[in-house]
Amino acid sequence: MPTRQRLLTKSRFKTALGCPTKLFYTRKQEYEDSSSTDSFLQALAEGGFQVEELARMEYPKGVAILGEDYNYKALAERTQELLKQENVVIFEPAFLINGLFIRVDILEKKGTSIKLIEVKAKSIDSTNHDSFFNKKGNLGWSEYLYDVAFQQFVIQCQHPEFKITPYLNLVDKSKCATVDGLNQCFKIVENSELRTGIQKKEGLTKADLGDPILCNVNVSEEVNHILNTNPLFDGQPFAEVVTLFQEHYRKDLKIHTPIGKHCKGCEFKNDNSTNTSKSGFHECWSEQLNLSYERINSPKTWDIWNFRSSGKLIDNELYFIDQLEDHHINHKPLPQEISTSERHWLQISKTNAEDNTPHIEVEGLRDDMKTWKFPMNFIDFETTAVAIPFTKGLAPYEQVAFQFSHHTVYEDGQVEHTSEFIDVHIGFFPNFDFIRALKAALEVNEGSIFRYHNHENTILNVIRRQLLESEEPDKEELIVFIENITHSTGNSAESWCGERDMIDLYQIVKRFYFHPAMNGSLSLKAVLPAFLKESKFLKQKYSQAIQDINLTSKNFSKDYTFLRFEDGFTVNPYKNLPSVYKNFTADELDNSTTGLNHLADGGTALTAYAKLQFTEVSLQEHNALVEALLRYCELDTLAMVMIYEHFKELTDA
Secondary structure: OOOOOOEEEEHHHHHHHHHHHHHOOOOOOOOOOOOHHOOHHHHHHHHHHHHHHHHHHOOOOOEEOOOOOHHHHHHHHHHHHHOOOOOOOOOOEEEEEEEEEEOOOOOEEEEOEEEEEEEEEEOOOHHHHOOOOOOOEEEOHHHHHHHHHHHHHHHHHOOOOOOOEEEEEEEEOOOOOOOOOOHHEEEEEEOOOOOOOOOOOOOOHHHHOOOOOEEEEEOHHHHHHHHHHHHOOOOHHHHHEEEEHHHHHHHOOOOOOOOOOHHHHHHOOOOHHHHHHHHEEHHHHHHHHHOOOOHHHHOOOOOHEEEEEEEHHOOOOEEEEEHHHHHHOOOEEOOEEEOOHHHHHHHHHHHOOOOOEEEOOOHHHHHHHOOOOOOOEEEEEEEEEEEOOOOOOOOOOOOOEEEEEEEOOOOOOEEEEEEEEEEEOOOOOOHHHHHHHHHHHOOOOOOOEEEEOOOHHHHHHHHHHHHHHOOOOOHHHHHHHHHHHHHHHHHHHOEEEEOOEEEEEHHHHHEEEOOOOHOOOOOHHHHHHHHHHHHHHHHHHHOOOHHHEEOOOOOOOOOOOOEEEEOOOOOOOOOOOOOOOOOOOHHHEEEEEOOOOOOOOOHHHHHHHHHHOOOOOOOHHHHHHHHHHHHHHHHHHHHHHHHHHHHHHHHHH
């Protein structure tokens, strides 16, 4: 294997854009790096592999440069040979010069004219796109455009004789698939020798794809602006920035980037003391601020929920919550509920006082709960939006609703996992069967319907629009049902608010309940552990087996216990979910598409669906993934029930 050189690649350049310090930590095994956990699964879920291969279909005579990136010289030499041709299209051409290395998605050469095409699974509406400059003249899509600018810069360094025109090849939301099964023409193969990892349908031609759903957007103006003015680096010459990055990476030297809000999502952060990986985040803060690792772990200003002033305060070196006082927020309390500014102040004051008790507006909560009607229905959806549609007539990134769970709570306290739906048939558009099943489930009673946050209402608005454009025989009654349990969003041409408009449990928590253990988050996965920490009722009930607690389940055994304890503390039920591959032998695990052993959040649920759609999996693994999806979604609606039960516990006290 050739010795790997320390070259500034386009991926490393992109890493440095947000924080040049990260160049020092990238690809070092001793440091934590959450971005490298499974890039294949991420790309799988996002559809990037498929979009790139679809873009290549526009060039049937294109030549692919195969091989791993570390074969820098060989790849670059092969590219230079092909560029000697007068006219040629190259997939993944490689350029190596002055310690810089790039591979271009698609390069089209005609004489000395070059089209540089960067393919992205990101979407635009080509019918109303004029420029990536906004109304104020500022540049949007900076990450993508800087990527293209870097590629053009490297090629131009090596070939000053070329006239380069850069393009972004994007998914066009204004288009619809004109053939069925378009997505299934591009199956994902994890161990493929091809960089895209795509296995195309045998004999596939451009004519088989129907009308194009991708578009090339000329970004010459934007790229020239970057190369000439370099707005992300205050006008510092682009070539100087590239040289700075390249030299520091080559010599393995650290560029100290000022501490700021950008540090929040650092992939080199390790908060787990049992993890042996070093934390680049802590190392960086310690070196720049002369702070202990313990101090660096203190709650930070950016942890305050929905606090828009956090960036400005951090720029003024107010990094930690215990540095903040009441004058740093515009505190405006409301009677019998928690305003946004009150929530900010509660988080600050309780953190500073080391007060771990909740704040509950019981009277306001009680008044709201009086309007709720039994039997109560709790629903949760799992959805995806794929770049390349499954069926004719669908636009890219049309929402696909493939699963729901539904719990019912009766006035006597009985909790029933009433119904569920899942459809993972390859290449099938399930939305209309989904809404029929949901209608059948919710029209059994006239009780209140609960969701958690906006997602379910948004999805039902989308399905309503899809029905309007469809020829489904029952579309009118399905639309009436949707309008009855939803309200219109800003994207809707019409306005309505249904008699059974779903109650948003997220808003109830936001208005009436604060707990320091939520760590500034209102997500269901943060709220539930906080409730379990406080509730005697929930601890007592859910530490018993399902068969003993007036509860039914469709996916868990009668002896399953949702709540267990470690060192006297409750374990988050999501962490307690059974392994996807719990019944697999060692040999079966080796033959499985591993990486999803624990399905416990929306991201892994989406990836599981993607695997079932896009990859070849055994029947055994298929069934294991479906069972895991059903368990996860059931727990989501049961978690909502638990939140209701704790609210009842508080208001009955």
